[in-house]
Amino acid sequence: MTTIRNKVAVVGAGMIKFGELYDKSFEDMMSEAYMSCLKSVDKGIDPRKEIQAAWYGTIYGPRTGSALAEPLGLLGIPVTRIENACATGSDTFRNACFAVAAGVYDVALAVGCEKMNDNPGGLIEVAKQRPQLFWQYAITMPSAFGLYASRHMHEFGTKREHFAKIAVKNHHHGTLNPYSHFKFEVTVEQVLKAPLVAWPFGLLDCCPVTDGAAALIICRTDSAKKYTDSPVYVQGSGFGTNPANINMRESFTTMAPTVEASQQAYKMAGLGPEDINFAEVHDCFTGTELIAYEDLGFCKKGEGGKFIDEGNPYIGGSKPINPSGGLKSHGHPVGATGAAQLVELFLQLRNEAGSRQVQGAEIGLQHNIGGSGPQVSCVHILTNKLL
Amino acid sequence: MTTIRNKVAVVGAGMIKFGELYDKSFEDMMSEAYMSCLKSVDKGIDPRKEIQAAWYGTIYGPRTGSALAEPLGLLGIPVTRIENACATGSDTFRNACFAVAAGVYDVALAVGCEKMNDNPGGLIEVAKQRPQLFWQYAITMPSAFGLYASRHMHEFGTKREHFAKIAVKNHHHGTLNPYSHFKFEVTVEQVLKAPLVAWPFGLLDCCPVTDGAAALIICRTDSAKKYTDSPVYVQGSGFGTNPANINMRESFTTMAPTVEASQQAYKMAGLGPEDINFAEVHDCFTGTELIAYEDLGFCKKGEGGKFIDEGNPYIGGSKPINPSGGLKSHGHPVGATGAAQLVELFLQLRNEAGSRQVQGAEIGLQHNIGGSGPQVSCVHILTNKLL
Numbered sequence: 166m167t168t169i170r171n172k173v174a175v176v177g178a179g180m181i182k183f184g185e186l187y188d189k190s191f192e193d194m195m196s197e198a199y200m201s202c203l204k205s206v207d208k209g210i211d212p213r214k215e216i217q218a219a220w221y222g223t224i225y226g227p228r229t230g231s232a233l234a235e236p237l238g239l240l241g242i243p244v245t246r247i248e249n250a251c252a253t254g255s256d257t258f259r260n261a262c263f264a265v266a267a268g269v270y271d272v273a274l275a276v277g278c279e280k281m282n283d284n285p286g287g288l289i290e291v292a293k294q295r296p297q298l299f300w301q302y303a304i305t306m307p308s309a310f311g312l313y314a315s316r317h318m319h320e321f322g323t324k325r326e327h328f329a330k331i332a333v334k335n336h337h338h339g340t341l342n343p344y345s346h347f348k349f350e351v352t353v354e355q356v357l358k359a360p361l362v363a364w365p366f367g368l369l370d371c372c373p374v375t376d377g378a379a380a381l382i383i384c385r386t387d388s389a390k391k392y393t394d395s396p397v398y399v400q401g402s403g404f405g406t407n408p409a410n411i412n413m414r415e416s417f418t419t420m421a422p423t424v425e426a427s428q429q430a431y432k433m434a435g436l437g438p439e440d441i442n443f444a445e446v447h448d449c450f451t452g453t454e455l456i457a458y459e460d461l462g463f464c465k466k467g468e469g470g471k472f473i474d475e476g477n478p479y480i481g482g483s484k485p486i487n488p489s490g491g492l493k494s495h496g497h498p499v500g501a502t503g504a505a506q507l508v509e510l511f512l513q514l515r516n517e518a519g520s521r522q523v524q525g526a527e528i529g530l531q532h533n534i535g536g537s538g539p540q541v542s543c544v545h546i547l548t549n550k551l552l
Numbered sequence: 553m554t555t556i557r558n559k560v561a562v563v564g565a566g567m568i569k570f571g572e573l574y575d576k577s578f579e580d581m582m583s584e585a586y587m588s589c590l591k592s593v594d595k596g597i598d599p600r601k602e603i604q605a606a607w608y609g610t611i612y613g614p615r616t617g618s619a620l621a622e623p624l625g626l627l628g629i630p631v632t633r634i635e636n637a638c639a640t641g642s643d644t645f646r647n648a649c650f651a652v653a654a655g656v657y658d659v660a661l662a663v664g665c666e667k668m669n670d671n672p673g674g675l676i677e678v679a680k681q682r683p684q685l686f687w688q689y690a691i692t693m694p695s696a697f698g699l700y701a702s703r704h705m706h707e708f709g710t711k712r713e714h715f716a717k718i719a720v721k722n723h724h725h726g727t728l729n730p731y732s733h734f735k736f737e738v739t740v741e742q743v744l745k746a747p748l749v750a751w752p753f754g755l756l757d758c759c760p761v762t763d764g765a766a767a768l769i770i771c772r773t774d775s776a777k778k779y780t781d782s783p784v785y786v787q788g789s790g791f792g793t794n795p796a797n798i799n800m801r802e803s804f805t806t807m808a809p810t811v812e813a814s815q816q817a818y819k820m821a822g823l824g825p826e827d828i829n830f831a832e833v834h835d836c837f838t839g840t841e842l843i844a845y846e847d848l849g850f851c852k853k854g855e856g857g858k859f860i861d862e863g864n865p866y867i868g869g870s871k872p873i874n875p876s877g878g879l880k881s882h883g884h885p886v887g888a889t890g891a892a893q894l895v896e897l898f899l900q901l902r903n904e905a906g907s908r909q910v911q912g913a914e915i916g917l918q919h920n921i922g923g924s925g926p927q928v929s930c931v932h933i934l935t936n937k938l939l
Contacts, residue, residue, distance in 0.1 A: 168655070168656070172654075228635055228636075229796070229922060229923045229928060230636050230643075230791075230793055231793040231795065231796050231927035231928055232796060232927075235797070235800075239793075240795060241793060241809075242792075242793060243813075243816075244636075244793050245634060245643050245646070246636050246643075247632060247633065248615055248633055248635055249617050249631075249633050250615070250616040256632050256633075259632070260651070263650045263651040264650040264654070267556060267559075267653035267654035269650055269653070269789075402656075404605070404617075404631075405628055405629075405630065406618040406621040406627050406629060406630070407618055407627065408622045409614070409618050410622070413622075421628070422628075425628050535616060536616045536618060540619075541616060541617050541618055541631070
């Protein structure tokens with residue numbers, strides 16, 4: 166296995182304000198994210214002449230590549246549609262990077278878009294699809310991830326208060342982010358007293374149901390300076406898989422695909438967890454973020470609670486996690502989430518993240534999972550300098 | 553734009569017998585195609601050690617990468633799921649090729665699998681998705697493609713007899729193919745007298761609703777000889793898009809995405825239509841194949857009728873088209889079709905196609921379209937020698 170290290174640059178990235186966007190169509194959302202992305206290309210780009218191919222991620226949106234090409238005025242060019250559960254946005258970006266690294270296209274577009282609130286039955290539709298999915302045992306998403314969190318509590322003495330602190334942190338970060346779905350603070354007490362959804366998660370341990378879209382323009386590193394003096398580089402990319410059948414899992418205190426994906430990404434980048442300045446991490450539930458601290462190597466297994474107690478993952482801490490507010494507060498439009506995390510890395514690495522800026526951000530990690538507990542995980546490592 | 557020419561080799565390929573496979577599960581079909589593919593690797597392969605990543609195409613099957621990894625015993629490795637209407641299988645292969653050409657993975661698997669007959673409402677579900685799809689005007693697939701065929705008749709004097717001859721040819725080819733869904737001959741008279749579906753197409757102008765699966769193993773060209781002495785090389789790959797909205801199309805005698813995709817593929821391969829020895833062409837309806845003769849450059853625009861009248865596209869003719877029997881007779885399991893066409897190219901280029909073998913087959917073209925009339929098209933050119 167070789168590497169795409171130093172081969173691919175992000176030269177533009179944009180997203181829309183996340184929320185319950187009943188007033189916008191799917192095409193409105195996608196176009197707005199795309200326009201914001203085009204505007205971010207400092208030295209300008211002629212999209213119809215220069216964008217040679219696109220990758221398009223959505224779960225509930227229209228399912229063919231032309232559904233991106235048509236509203237964006239890019240008809241004719243190749244458009245691959247990718248769907249890979251809640252890791253859709255990341256896998257979309259990953260495949261675009263491979264094509265650019267292969268030299269097939271000089272400039273490519275990756276877009277994630279999801280309209281969740283017009284699709285209330287969407288998750289149920291997915292759940293109904295295959296008998297072996299754990300839903301046959303009436304296990305929903307909160308309870309699947311809750312199994313992991315409660316096992317972690319059992320084995321390592323982790324408390325609901327630790328999870329609550331993650332909610333407090335991400336809500337606080339979210340108030341600093343103009344793109345956030347939720348813009349309000351919560352307290353540990355509020356989180357603990359919120360109605361229980363599935364043990365150990367109360368309502369405020371759960372991410373919202375969000376509409377959103379995000380877009381990135383990538384090119385070969387050697388032509389990046391044509392578009393911007395501040396490109397961001399894709400240095401590592403990894404992806405792991407788990408059985409859908411939850412009975413087949415070996416552990417409920419670690420998420421195997423996250424470990425696999427991050428190890429691939431670290432190896433490709435030639436970096437380790439100690440090199441990461443900040444990360445956008447998949448916090449569909451607070452406990453998921455805590456387990457990710459450990460699986461990504463930011464602390465030892467079992468010490469996720471201590472990691473948040475010590476204040477490490479706050480903006481201003483030793484390893485800020487989810488400066489955007491995360492899925493918990495920025496929001497979780499499933500097919501767009503990974504792309505939005507990558508946009509946040511782009512902004513942070515260019516020192517353009519405003520009041521949520523992580524000081525000295527030079528190396529960022531993005532972690533996105535999908536499916537039950539999860540089935541898939543995708544990790545990228547981005548830098549603002551060549552390695 | 554550079555190229556993947558000479559960089560990627562197919563070293564194994566297999567498929568299952570197509571048909572109405574009520575007795576097989578989705579996982580049965582996928583596993584059987586995969587086992588057939590593994591067996592075809594002459595010098596053997598240790599799949600769990602050597603296959604580093606997979607691409608998985610399906611429309612109605614389970615929608616997450618782990619759904620391929622789990623039944624195939626490949627858990628852990630990255631699995632991207634791609635869906636791009638009836639061009640899903642081809643786009644799946646295309647993205648796998650890019651990752652291998654980029655050097656990210658040495659060996660990758662591409663699988664297409666579709667169970668149509670357990671999903672009778674599947675096409676309707678897709679049609680319901682977006683208001684701008686032409687289904688709002690009650691135009692179904694046969695009538696959308698029929699618009700093209702009838703305009704072709706109007707402009708160029710093409711007759712229903714020309715379309716019927718294509719059905720006769722592909723049914724005949726299908727009788728020679730052990731993997732075919734339909735294994736019976738039809739006559740021009742039978743085709744013309746069959747119940748009308750949508751003008752100018754009768755029942756025997758339409759492809760069947762088929763269950764099927766196909767799988768291919770690819771690697772970097774420089775390691776191909778480790779797996780086989782007869783690798784097949786991926787020399788050209790192209791992809792084009794059209795508006796979903798049928799009112800926005802400029803012509804109904806040409807399918808713009810096919811022209812775009814084939815021009816990209818010819819350019820990448822450094823070859824032209826005159827170099828192609830045979831092709832697998834997307835004949836969802838007989839008229840679609842006739843228009844593809846022209847759009848792929850095998851004859852001039854308007855001369856598709858003459859091309860079949862002269863016998864060119866028969867096995868033994870100057871340019872055999874659909875020696876497999878095509879979608880019309882081999883079958884059309886939507887997410888698997890493109891992958892199966894590529895398996896047919898692999899067999900033909902290795903002189904392993906039995907009684908349907910095209911003599912002297914050295915350069916083959918594969919053409920797969922998706923969506924309404926179509927929205928997308930994907931073309932690959934494969935050879936049995938480096939260029």
